[in-house]
Amino acid sequence: MPGDMPAPYLPRHVAIIMDGNGRWAQQRRRPRMIGHRAGARAVNRSIDFCLERGIAALTLFAFSSENWGRPQEEVDALMKLFLGALDREVDELDRRGVRVRFIGERSRFAAGIAQRMENAERRTAGNAAMALNIAASYGGRQDIAHAARQLAEQVAAGTLAPEQVDEQALSRHVALADLPAPDLFIRTGGDTRISNFLLWQLAYTELWFTDVLWPDVDAGLLQQALDDYARRERRFGLTSAQVATAPTESNSQ
Ligand code: IPE
Ligand code: IPE
Ligand code: MG
Numbered sequence: 001m002p003g004d005m006p007a008p009y010l011p012r013h014v015a016i017i018m019d020g021n022g023r024w025a026q027q028r029r030r031p032r033m034i035g036h037r038a039g040a041r042a043v044n045r046s047i048d049f050c051l052e053r054g055i056a057a058l059t060l061f062a063f064s065s066e067n068w069g070r071p072q073e074e075v076d077a078l079m080k081l082f083l084g085a086l087d088r089e090v091d092e093l094d095r096r097g098v099r100v101r102f103i104g105e106r107s108r109f110a111a112g113i114a115q116r117m118e119n120a121e122r123r124t125a126g127n128a129a130m131a132l133n134i135a136a137s138y139g140g141r142q143d144i145a146h147a148a149r150q151l152a153e154q155v156a157a158g159t160l161a162p163e164q165v166d167e168q169a170l171s172r173h174v175a176l177a178d179l180p181a182p183d184l185f186i187r188t189g190g191d192t193r194i195s196n197f198l199l200w201q202l203a204y205t206e207l208w209f210t211d212v213l214w215p216d217v218d219a220g221l222l223q224q225a226l227d228d229y230a231r232r233e234r235r236f237g238l239t240s241a242q243v244a245t246a247p248t249e250s251n252s253q
Contacts, residue, residue, distance in 0.1 A: 097129030
């Protein structure tokens with residue numbers, strides 16, 4: 001329920017690498033796609049959980065720039081799953097006040113999928129209960145390179161001086177620039193790496209890893225992550241004593 005946890009201890013923005021679908025299926029001697037389908041149900045559970053807890057923003061890594069290199073059959077099946085989910089879920093998300101956005105290289109998707117992404121964004125643009133960001137064909141390095149190119153274009157056009165190219169300027173051009181950076185990062189599936197997810201945005205995010213495979217994720221596990229987050233001290237380079245004198249500041253970046 002929203003409000004059980006004092007606001008400074010509740011992450012405003014949670015970012016998740018949903019990993020382990022393939023292994024979940026393998027353990028059951030089923031094709032990998034069965035794992036992806038079960039993973040889609042875990043996506044719904046996670047959205048429900050975050051809405052109920054009053055989390056303002058949820059960013060899910062659905063498909064990385066590198067995932068295009070998987071066997072064509074798996075990529076095709078994932079695209080089909082993606083399309084089905086877009087058709088099925090957008091009404092319900094809209095009804096619940098969720099604002100849906102996609103980050104990543106949209107031009108790499110087939111026109112039908114790109115069109116549905118745009119429709120979902122347009123349809124839910126006015127919603128404010130929660131921002132749901134789906135990273136699809138997303139790569140953190142690509143995101144930073146794209147931001148750098150935009151600044152370079154402004155410099156070339158004479159609208160930005162080279163000395164104005166700084167952290168703030170770059171921050172304004174990476175994905176999700178209008179949201180607070182993720183407070184909490186979760187990766188399921190047992191691997192402890194970032195895999196080219198939000199590289200810039202995760203600079204001071206609290207990282208949380210679990211061996212649980214993505215299709216097995218439920219509210220209890222997500223609550224464990226929130227509870228663990230609430231116990232951490234975020235120092236942002238300061239000393240513990242400094243943070244203690246300004247307790248609400250520790251969460252304000
Ligand atoms: C994550 O699960 C989903 C995508 C990358 C699309 P995986 O498919 O990577 O599952 P594992 O890591 O092989 O178990
Ligand atoms: C990261 O998972 C990307 C997504 C969950 C969409 P991967 O399974 O692709 O990551 P690696 O290859 O193990 O680093
Ligand atoms: Mg994986």
